[in-house]
Amino acid sequence: xxxxxxxxxxxxxxxTLRGWLFIPDGPGPHxxxxxxxxxxxxxxHGLERFAEAIARDGFVVLLxxxxxxGASEGLPRQDVDPWRQIADWRRAISFLESRPEVDxxxxxxxxxxYAGGHxxxxxxxxxxxxCVVAQVPTISGYEQGLRRxxxxxxxxxxxxxxxxxxxQFRGEPPRTQAVVxxxxxxxxxxxxxxxxxxxxxxxxxxxxxxxxxxxSTRAARMYEPGAWISRVSPTPLLLVVGDHDTITLxxxxxxxxxxxxxxxxxxxxxxxxxxxxLSGFQESSAAARxxxxxxxx
Numbered sequence: 636x637x638x639x640x641x642x643x644x645x646x647x648x649x650x651t652l653r654g655w656l657f658i659p660d661g662p663g664p665h666x667x668x669x670x671x672x673x674x675x676x677x678x679x680h681g682l683e684r685f686a687e688a689i690a691r692d693g694f695v696v697l698l699x700x701x702x703x704x705g706a707s708e709g710l711p712r713q714d715v716d717p718w719r720q721i722a723d724w725r726r727a728i729s730f731l732e733s734r735p736e737v738d739x740x741x742x743x744x745x746x747x748x749y750a751g752g753h754x755x756x757x758x759x760x761x762x763x764x765x766c767v768v769a770q771v772p773t774i775s776g777y778e779q780g781l782r783r784x785x786x787x788x789x790x791x792x793x794x795x796x797x798x799x800x801x802x803q804f805r806g807e808p809p810r811t812q813a814v815v816x817x818x819x820x821x822x823x824x825x826x827x828x829x830x831x832x833x834x835x836x837x838x839x840x841x842x843x844x845x846x847x848x849x850x851s852t853r854a855a856r857m858y859e860p861g862a863w864i865s866r867v868s869p870t871p872l873l874l875v876v877g878d879h880d881t882i883t884l885x886x887x888x889x890x891x892x893x894x895x896x897x898x899x900x901x902x903x904x905x906x907x908x909x910x911x912x913l914s915g916f917q918e919s920s921a922a923a924r925x926x927x928x929x930x931x932x
Contacts, residue, residue, distance in 0.1 A: 636660045637690040644730040646702065646723045653706035654678060654699030654727075657690035658736055666741035666765075666931035667695040667731045671724060673748025673773075674715055674855065675814045675824070675847045677705035679838050681912040685745070688920045692928060695737050699727050705842055711809050713844060715851035717858045721753050728763055741765055741931045745923055748883060748908070749773050752860030755891075759866035766930035767867060768923045770875040771908050774861035774887040782884060792852075795822070799849045809848040816845075824852060830882070833909045861891045868896035873926040875902045875911060875919050882908035900926065 642656045655678065659665060668689050672680055678698050686696040701720045702709030724744075732739040743766045746754030751772025758767035773779065784792060799810040815831045816823035824847060825831070834845065864872075872895055876888040892901045902922040904915045911919035 637687065642697070642699075642730075644726060646726045650702050650723075651708045652699050652702060652723060652727070653708075654697060655683070655686065656734075657686050657694075657696040657698070659690050659693050659695065661693065663695075663736040664738040665693055665695045665736055666743070666927070667697065667734075667737040668743045668745055668927055668931075669724070669727050669731055670696060670698045670745045671701060671720070671727070671750050671753070673746075673750045675704070675713065675851070676748075676834070677838075677843045679705070679842050680834070680836070682747075684916065685920055685923070689745070689924055689927060692924050694927060694931070695731070695734065697727055697731050711848060713811065713846055713851075714809065714848045715749070716854055717749070717753065717860075720750070721756055724753060724757060725761060728761065732763070739763075743767065743927050743931050745770070747771060747911075749855070749858075751883070752858065755860045755867060755872075756863050758870050758872055759863040762870070764870055766871040766873070766926060768873045768875065768926055770911055770919060770923070771877055771880055771883050772860065772874065772888060772891075773855075773858065773883050774864075774891045776856045776858040778887055779882075779884060780856045782881075795849055796853045809850050811846040811848055812852070814845050814847050822849075825882075827881070829907055829909045833912070861887065861894075864891050864895045867899075869898070871898040871900075871926070871930050873900045873902065873922065875904065875922055877906045877908055877910055877915070878903050879906060880908045 638658045643653045686698045690696045700707040703714045745768040747770040751769040754767050754769040812822035815825045815834045
């Protein structure tokens, strides 16, 4: 059993970040894990059951929404800045350290997809973390862009970036596009059926909107968390990778794992980018739980 409570803490700029704190039964202080979602996702996008599974093993679990998303504050809404998200996540670690239920010397981190990239960066740069799990992580925004954006579409994408920048110079708000759409006439970050089904899964009313700033895509194409992977050591690193991932790309993750130093572990699961949340949940969650038990208990 466990208790889930709503929590809030303050990040830079007096922005309030909100999320859920899962507290296991039994006397504390407990080891703890801090979690967050990937590109344009909110905590309700399938992460609660990961948090519950980890908490059942005796961990306090903090699951927060990134600024500008979900229950967290921040403007413009639906804006993804990877380095701001990383800075905010450091505050989440500090929040956990401050809790009486938590053993501040035993904190791990779990990130998935885009936030799997954040997990690599944080593992390399925040030595408060005792271990890290990166599930289907972003490794290279540049390389992903080469694979996922057809060459004949790059010029129009760059034009959209330039027009958005000029509009902001004129005082207009950042332009937006859909997160997912199967309509070729609608600008969108993702078009695959698996992505559409994942993002448009039934959610509580008002917790998520199907749009994201255009500049979020530019930031993603500039983001290279794989450059940090050799620096995570000596913090233990677990990579959970899908063997047919066409979003964050299986071969990029496998090559990055080779660059990582010990202690490290790779769990290669059958399926695509979204299967670890869905059909592969038992395997992906079991791998993370075992890693946390090994390094935090």
